[in-house]
Amino acid sequence: MKWWGEALGRGASAQFARVGRMRRALLLLAAAACTAAALLYWRQQSDDRPNRPLQALYAGIEPQWTWVCRNYRCERLLASESSTLQSLQTCNMLCDSTQLWPQPTGPVSLATAVVPVRADGFKLQIVSSPSRDVSDHLAEAFELMKEDMRMLERSMGSDSRPSDYGSPHEVLVRVAINGSGDPRMRLDTDESYKLALRPARKALVADITAHSFCGARHGFETLSQIVWMDPYASSLLILEAATVVDAPRFPYRGLLLDTARNFFPSEEILRTIDAMAASKLNTFHWHVSDSQSFPLRLNSAPQLAQHGAYGPGAVYTPDDVRAIVRHAKLRGIRVLMEVDAPAHVGRAWGWGPGAGLGQLAHCIEAEPWSAYCGEPPCGQLNPRNPHVYDLLQRIYTEIIQLTEVDDLFHLGGDEVSERCWAQHFNDSDPMELWLEFTKKAMLALERANHGKPPELTLLWSSRLTRSPYLERLDSRHLGVQVWGSSRWPESRAVLDAGFRTVISHVDAWYLDCGFGSWRDSSDGHCGPYRSWQQVYEHRPWTEENGGISNMGVGNAAPVGGGAGAGGGAGVGPGGAAAWRVEGGAACQWTEQLAPGGLDARVWPRSAALAERLWSDRAEGAAADVYLRLDTQRARLVARGVRAAPLWPRWCSHNPHACL
Amino acid sequence: MASRWVLLAVVAVHLGHCIEENGLTDTMSHVYEPAWMYKCIPDEGCQRTRHHQLSDNSTSMVFGSLDVCRTVCGRFGGLWPRPVTAAISMQTVGIHPNYLRFDLASVPVETRELLVEMTKVVGENLLAECDGEVTVVVETPVIVFMNVKTADMRLSWETSEAYTLDVQTKDTQIAVHIHAETVYGARHALETFTQLVAADRPDYSDERKCGLQLVTGAKIRDRPVYKHRGLLLDCSRHFIPMVDIKRTIDGMAANKMNVFHWHVTDSHSFPLESTRVPQFTRYGAYSADEIYSAEEVRELIKYAQVRGVRVVIEIDAPAHAGNGWQWGKEYGFGDLAVCVNQWPWRHLCIEPPCGQLNPANPAMYRVLRDLYRDIAEALPQPALLHMGGDEVFIECWNATEEITNYMKQKKYETNENGFIELWAEFHAKALEAWDQELEAANGTPPQPVMLWSSELTQAHRIQKHLSKDRYVIEVWEPINSPLLNQLIKQGYRTVSVPKDIWYLDHGFWGKTTYSNWRRMYAHTLPRDDNFLGGEVAMWTEYLDEQGLDTRVWPRAAAVAERLWADPVSGVQSAEPRLQRQRARLVARGLRVDAMGPAWCAQHDSKCF
Known part of the structure; x- marks a missing residue:
C-alpha cells in the first residue's frame, strides 16, 4: 500500500521528470536507429508488428500491473494487456479470501460490491451505552479508526484521480452496547461483537452490537479491515455489505516487552500497542524492570529508577505510564506491569544501607555472575528484610493506580538463585525462603489492592511451581505463566494441577530466540528463530489427555462465548481435570534487541499469535493464512509499524504462486 | 564545571539518604541525577561507576561520557576497524565543527573537488555525534592538513588505501596531518579522524547540552589487509x-x-x-x-x-x-x-x-x-x-x-x-x-x-x-x-x-x-x-x-x-570498540541491532 501511495503522491514535477526521461529515451532511440544494429532491431519488430508505430512501442514505459481474479486467485497482468485496471488490494478484497485478521470465529458474509468512502464520511451514533464512560471511550475509539483511515488517505497525497467508483458514500456506524459500564479490559470482559453493514439509499449503515466497550472497539477494528485504499482509484473503498459474528477463543492474548535489558522510549511502546490493537491482542505485558535496569520512575519509590535506570533519559515517568495506559485502554488493551521479584533485581535496590534500611537485595552485581544468577x-x-515488603507494597499500589488494572497482577517470580540466598541465610532452605517471600509479597499486594487479592495473580513457572512446592501455592488466587518448553513435563503438571495458566512456551512463543549467544559462554540462549508459521501452528491445548474448559465444540463460537470463558474447571476428554488455559503471550525479551529493531522482530509474528488465540482455527499456516497475514502486514506498515515481510514482494504480487 | 555540579548534587542526595531516619518517607527528593561516571580500566575497558566511589587520584581516568571514555581507553581507543598501529592520548580537548578547517594545499588539483565532498561528510558525522547540534562552542581551531600524492581517482583492487594520521595539540590550535597515496586513503584517514572525536554528553542523557571532545594527540599508521x-x-x-x-x-x-x-x-x-x-x-x-x-x-x-x-x-x-x-x-x-x-x-x-x-x-x-x-x-x-x-x-x-x-x-x-x-x-x-x-x-x-x-x-x-x-x-x-x-x-x-x-x-x-x-x-x-x-x-x-x-x-x-x-x-578485545562503533552508527541514523543488554555496554568485559 505504502509503495503505491508514494508513487502517486509525488507532485507534478516528478511527473514531468518522468516525461522528460521518456523523451530522452526516445531521443536516444532515434540516434540509435541510425546504427546498423538498431536497424536490425526495428526491422525485426516492424516485421512482426507492422501496424505498430514507433512511439507506441515505447509509450507508457512505466510498469503498471493489473490484477484479475481467476479461479479464486488474483493474477497479475500487464495493464496494457487487460481492459480493466484493478489494484492488488482490491482484487484481494474481492477474490475469495476474507482478508480479515484475526479470522472471526462466527459466521461471516461479505459482499463483493464495492463503494467509495472517505474517512470523514464515517459518523458515529451511539444507540445504547451502559455508561457515560463507555460512550466517551467509544467516541474516542471511533476517532482512532477514522484517523487510521485518514492516514491511508494522506498516503495518496493530493493527486486525486477521478474515481471509477462514483462519489463517496457516507457510513453511519450505530453502536449498541448492552452490558458492562466499565470500559476497561478485565478478566470477565465479554469481547464478543456483531457487525452488520448494509447499504441504505446513498449511504451505508453499520450496526455494531456488543456487551462491552472492548467488544465494540473490536467491531471498529473489523470494520476498518473491510475498508482499504485503492491506489488506482485514489480512494478508500469499502465492501457494500457485510455481517460478522465474532468472539475470541481465549480471554488473555498478550505480548510481553522487556524494557529492562534495553530501554525502549515511549513512542516504541505506543506503536507496539497500535499494532496489537490491529490484531485484537488485549494484554500488553510490560516487563518493566530486571537486574540490568529499573526505568520505572515511581513517586512512591523514586530511588529505584534513580539508582537503577540507565540514565535520566531512560526513564518512564508516571505521566509516561499514564499516557501509555490511556493509549492502550482506548484500544481495548490492558497494561499488565511486572516488576520481577525476588530474583531479576539489581542496582536499583542497592541503596538500602545508605538510607538506613539495611540490605534490600543481595548478590547485586556479584561475581562470578555464573555462580549467582542466569x-x-x-x-x-x-x-528477611521487612522494608522490602513495605517497598513492594508501595510499588504495587502505584502500579495498580497507574495501570487501573486491579483484577490481574504479575509478581514475576522466576529463576531464583538458591545459591545466592544460601550464602546469606545458611539456616534456611532457600526454597522455603522463596515460598515465604511469595506469601509475603501476596500480602503486600493484598494491602496494595484495598485489602483483597486480585482475582488472578500470575507467577512465572519455576521450581516453585513444581512439585512439591506447587501443592503449597494457592490455586484460588495464583495463576502460572508457563514459559518452559511445551515438551517439559513440569509445563504440563501446572495445567494438570488445575492452575489458571497463560502459555508462553519458549519453544514456540519466545520471539527472542535464534540470535545466538550475546556472551562468550554459549549457554543461556534459545534457538532457533521461531518463524511466524511455528508461532501460528502451536496449539498445546489440543494435546492428548489435556482437556480444556473454555474450548467450544465445533468451529464457531457462539457470541458471548468469550465471556468468563476461563471460568470453571470441568472434566476434559481424557478424564483428567480440565486445563484452565486463559490464553497466551508472546515474549519479546530484549537482551539482543534495541529500539529500531523492535517492530520487525515482533511483527508480523505476534499477529500470527493473535489469530491463534482469537480464532484458534484447526488448520495450520495454510494458503489463506499467508494471504490474510500478508494483507495484515501491509496494514501494519501503512500504520507506521515496520513489520517484516513474509516473502519476496513478487509473492505478494502473485498470490498463491509461491505456495 | 558541569560535572562538578553533578557531583555536588549527588553528594547532596546521598547525604539526604543518610540524614533521614527512614528513606521511604515521601519527603525525599524526586530529582533524578545521573549517577554514573565511566572509568577506564586498562585491559578491561570502560566501567560504569558512581561518583562517590572514586578516589581523587583516579579522576584522570574517569569520564562523564561513555563514548569519550571509549575513545581514549585501550590501545586502539574507539577505532573501528582497528588500525595497524595507533598511539592515542588519554587527554581530550573540546572542539566545534565550525572551527574545523581543511588545508588542501598539498593535494593534486584534480582531486580537490572530490576531497571537498569527502570533508563535508566529516562535518556531518561530527554533528551527528551530538544529534545534529553541538551546543558547546569552543573556538580552538582544528586544521586538517591533507597530503595526497596521486591524482589518480580510480578505485579498484590496485588502489592504495593506506594512510597516516597525526593529531597534535599546541596551545592555540590543533593540527591534524593526513598523508595518503590516494584520495581513498585520505578518506579513510578522515573517517579515522572522526572516530577520535566523541560527544561529552552522557549516554541516556536528557540534556540538550552537548560538546565534542577530540583526543589531544594521536599517531596512526594504517592500511587494509584485504583489498x-x-x-x-x-x-x-x-x-x-x-x-x-x-x-x-x-x-x-x-x-x-x-x-x-x-x-x-x-x-x-x-x-x-x-x-x-x-x-x-x-x-x-x-x-x-x-x-x-x-x-x-x-x-x-x-x-x-x-x-x-x-x-x-x-x-x-x-x-x-x-x-x-x-x-x-x-x-x-x-x-x-x-x-x-x-x-x-x-x-x-x-x-x-x-x-x-x-x-x-x-x-x-x-x-x-x-x-x-x-x-x-x-x-x-x-x-x-x-x-x-x-x-x-x-x-x-x-x-x-x-x-x-x-x-x-x-x-x-x-x-x-x-x-x-x-x-x-x-x-x-x-x-x-x-x-x-x-x-x-x-x-x-x-x-x-x-x-x-x-x-x-x-x-x-x-x-x-x-x-x-x-x-x-x-x-x-x-x-x-x-x-x-x-x-x-x-x-x-x-x-x-x-x-x-x-x-x-x-x-x-x-x-x-x-x-x-x-x-x-x-x-x-x-x-x-x-x-x-x-x-x-x-x-x-x-x-x-x-x-x-x-x-x-x-x-x-x-x-x-x-x-x-x-x-x-x-572477540573480547573487539567488543568495547564495536560497542563504540555501534553507538556511532546509531548516531549517524542507522537502526543498529543490540549486541547485548545496555548494562553490558556500560560495563565492558563484565558480560563474558
Whole structure:
C-alpha cells in the first residue's frame, strides 16, 4: 500500500521528470536507429508488428500491473494487456479470501460490491451505552479508526484521480452496547461483537452490537479491515455489505516487552500497542524492570529508577505510564506491569544501607555472575528484610493506580538463585525462603489492592511451581505463566494441577530466540528463530489427555462465548481435570534487541499469535493464512509499524504462486 | 564545571539518604541525577561507576561520557576497524565543527573537488555525534592538513588505501596531518579522524547540552589487509529505496568497506532502468515508483565514491533472470528467457518465480549487450561487472524444446555435460559482449569480471571454461568446502562469502543458522596474493527496508574489521570498540541491532 501511495503522491514535477526521461529515451532511440544494429532491431519488430508505430512501442514505459481474479486467485497482468485496471488490494478484497485478521470465529458474509468512502464520511451514533464512560471511550475509539483511515488517505497525497467508483458514500456506524459500564479490559470482559453493514439509499449503515466497550472497539477494528485504499482509484473503498459474528477463543492474548535489558522510549511502546490493537491482542505485558535496569520512575519509590535506570533519559515517568495506559485502554488493551521479584533485581535496590534500611537485595552485581544468577548482572531481594515488603507494597499500589488494572497482577517470580540466598541465610532452605517471600509479597499486594487479592495473580513457572512446592501455592488466587518448553513435563503438571495458566512456551512463543549467544559462554540462549508459521501452528491445548474448559465444540463460537470463558474447571476428554488455559503471550525479551529493531522482530509474528488465540482455527499456516497475514502486514506498515515481510514482494504480487 | 555540579548534587542526595531516619518517607527528593561516571580500566575497558566511589587520584581516568571514555581507553581507543598501529592520548580537548578547517594545499588539483565532498561528510558525522547540534562552542581551531600524492581517482583492487594520521595539540590550535597515496586513503584517514572525536554528553542523557571532545594527540599508521571488503544487497526480492541504500553505504564508509555489490536484478524483479531497453523495468519492476532511474544510479555511484565505496553492479545470468525479460515474444524477439513465472515451480527452479535466459536465442544476447552498454556508461572506471552465474537449473533448459534443439544443432550432448557446455558458451558470449561494449563506451581495454561459484567453477571443470585472467570467482560455498583453496591454488583470484557464516539472511528460513557478530568476526580467511577478500551478503527474500539496518548492522561491521585488520585477538578485545562503533552508527541514523543488554555496554568485559 505504502509503495503505491508514494508513487502517486509525488507532485507534478516528478511527473514531468518522468516525461522528460521518456523523451530522452526516445531521443536516444532515434540516434540509435541510425546504427546498423538498431536497424536490425526495428526491422525485426516492424516485421512482426507492422501496424505498430514507433512511439507506441515505447509509450507508457512505466510498469503498471493489473490484477484479475481467476479461479479464486488474483493474477497479475500487464495493464496494457487487460481492459480493466484493478489494484492488488482490491482484487484481494474481492477474490475469495476474507482478508480479515484475526479470522472471526462466527459466521461471516461479505459482499463483493464495492463503494467509495472517505474517512470523514464515517459518523458515529451511539444507540445504547451502559455508561457515560463507555460512550466517551467509544467516541474516542471511533476517532482512532477514522484517523487510521485518514492516514491511508494522506498516503495518496493530493493527486486525486477521478474515481471509477462514483462519489463517496457516507457510513453511519450505530453502536449498541448492552452490558458492562466499565470500559476497561478485565478478566470477565465479554469481547464478543456483531457487525452488520448494509447499504441504505446513498449511504451505508453499520450496526455494531456488543456487551462491552472492548467488544465494540473490536467491531471498529473489523470494520476498518473491510475498508482499504485503492491506489488506482485514489480512494478508500469499502465492501457494500457485510455481517460478522465474532468472539475470541481465549480471554488473555498478550505480548510481553522487556524494557529492562534495553530501554525502549515511549513512542516504541505506543506503536507496539497500535499494532496489537490491529490484531485484537488485549494484554500488553510490560516487563518493566530486571537486574540490568529499573526505568520505572515511581513517586512512591523514586530511588529505584534513580539508582537503577540507565540514565535520566531512560526513564518512564508516571505521566509516561499514564499516557501509555490511556493509549492502550482506548484500544481495548490492558497494561499488565511486572516488576520481577525476588530474583531479576539489581542496582536499583542497592541503596538500602545508605538510607538506613539495611540490605534490600543481595548478590547485586556479584561475581562470578555464573555462580549467582542466569545472566549478568546478578541480584536478588533480601526476603528477611521487612522494608522490602513495605517497598513492594508501595510499588504495587502505584502500579495498580497507574495501570487501573486491579483484577490481574504479575509478581514475576522466576529463576531464583538458591545459591545466592544460601550464602546469606545458611539456616534456611532457600526454597522455603522463596515460598515465604511469595506469601509475603501476596500480602503486600493484598494491602496494595484495598485489602483483597486480585482475582488472578500470575507467577512465572519455576521450581516453585513444581512439585512439591506447587501443592503449597494457592490455586484460588495464583495463576502460572508457563514459559518452559511445551515438551517439559513440569509445563504440563501446572495445567494438570488445575492452575489458571497463560502459555508462553519458549519453544514456540519466545520471539527472542535464534540470535545466538550475546556472551562468550554459549549457554543461556534459545534457538532457533521461531518463524511466524511455528508461532501460528502451536496449539498445546489440543494435546492428548489435556482437556480444556473454555474450548467450544465445533468451529464457531457462539457470541458471548468469550465471556468468563476461563471460568470453571470441568472434566476434559481424557478424564483428567480440565486445563484452565486463559490464553497466551508472546515474549519479546530484549537482551539482543534495541529500539529500531523492535517492530520487525515482533511483527508480523505476534499477529500470527493473535489469530491463534482469537480464532484458534484447526488448520495450520495454510494458503489463506499467508494471504490474510500478508494483507495484515501491509496494514501494519501503512500504520507506521515496520513489520517484516513474509516473502519476496513478487509473492505478494502473485498470490498463491509461491505456495 | 558541569560535572562538578553533578557531583555536588549527588553528594547532596546521598547525604539526604543518610540524614533521614527512614528513606521511604515521601519527603525525599524526586530529582533524578545521573549517577554514573565511566572509568577506564586498562585491559578491561570502560566501567560504569558512581561518583562517590572514586578516589581523587583516579579522576584522570574517569569520564562523564561513555563514548569519550571509549575513545581514549585501550590501545586502539574507539577505532573501528582497528588500525595497524595507533598511539592515542588519554587527554581530550573540546572542539566545534565550525572551527574545523581543511588545508588542501598539498593535494593534486584534480582531486580537490572530490576531497571537498569527502570533508563535508566529516562535518556531518561530527554533528551527528551530538544529534545534529553541538551546543558547546569552543573556538580552538582544528586544521586538517591533507597530503595526497596521486591524482589518480580510480578505485579498484590496485588502489592504495593506506594512510597516516597525526593529531597534535599546541596551545592555540590543533593540527591534524593526513598523508595518503590516494584520495581513498585520505578518506579513510578522515573517517579515522572522526572516530577520535566523541560527544561529552552522557549516554541516556536528557540534556540538550552537548560538546565534542577530540583526543589531544594521536599517531596512526594504517592500511587494509584485504583489498575487497564488500557488502551485497539484493534489491530484487524486495525493492530497497535509494535512501536506505545510501544509509547502508554510510554504514559501509564508517567501517571502511569498499565494495557495494549491488544484486540489482533477479528472477523476481528488474528495478534497474536501462535507457536502451526500457522494457526491463516496464515488465520487471514492482511498480512505476520502484525503479532505480539511470539518474539515481549515477548519483548513487557518486555518493559511494565520496565514501570510498566502489559500486559493483550484478546482472545475474543466465539463471536468476525472469521478470523483466518476458516481453520478447511481444516485440518479435522470441523468448528471451524461459520458464518465467511458471507454476508449479518446483521442477524448474530453486525458488519461485522461475526464469532463466534463453541461450538459444541470439536476440537475447543483443538485448543483454544493450543493457551492458548502459552499465558500461554508468559505472566508474575501471568498471567492474558481476555477471552472476549461479544456480543454473538444468531442468528448466531441458524442458525447453528450443534449447534442446539448439544443443543438438551445436552437437552438445544432451546430458549434464552438454548443459555445462551451453552454460559456458553463455558466459563466453556474455563476456565478449561486455568487453566490446566497454570498449565502445569508454575505450577501456578488457577488465576482469566477477562470477559466482557454481557447478561450472568446480575445480576439475573451471579451467576448461573460465579464464583465470578474466574471471574473479566469488565463492559462496560453506566453510567446509575445499573449493576456495582449490581455486586459489589454481591461480584464480577469489572473493569469499561463506554462506554458513557470512550470509546475513540465514537463521530465518529453512534449516539455516543465524550467525551473530561473534561468529562472523571469528571466521578468518586465507592470506594469498590471489585472494582479494570477502563480502557479507544480504539476500532479501524475508526482509525489506523496514528491517534492513538491524539485520545488517553491527554484523557487517564485525566482518569489516576482519577484512580490514584481520586481527589475531578475539572477540573480547573487539567488543568495547564495536560497542563504540555501534553507538556511532546509531548516531549517524542507522537502526543498529543490540549486541547485548545496555548494562553490558556500560560495563565492558563484565558480560563474558
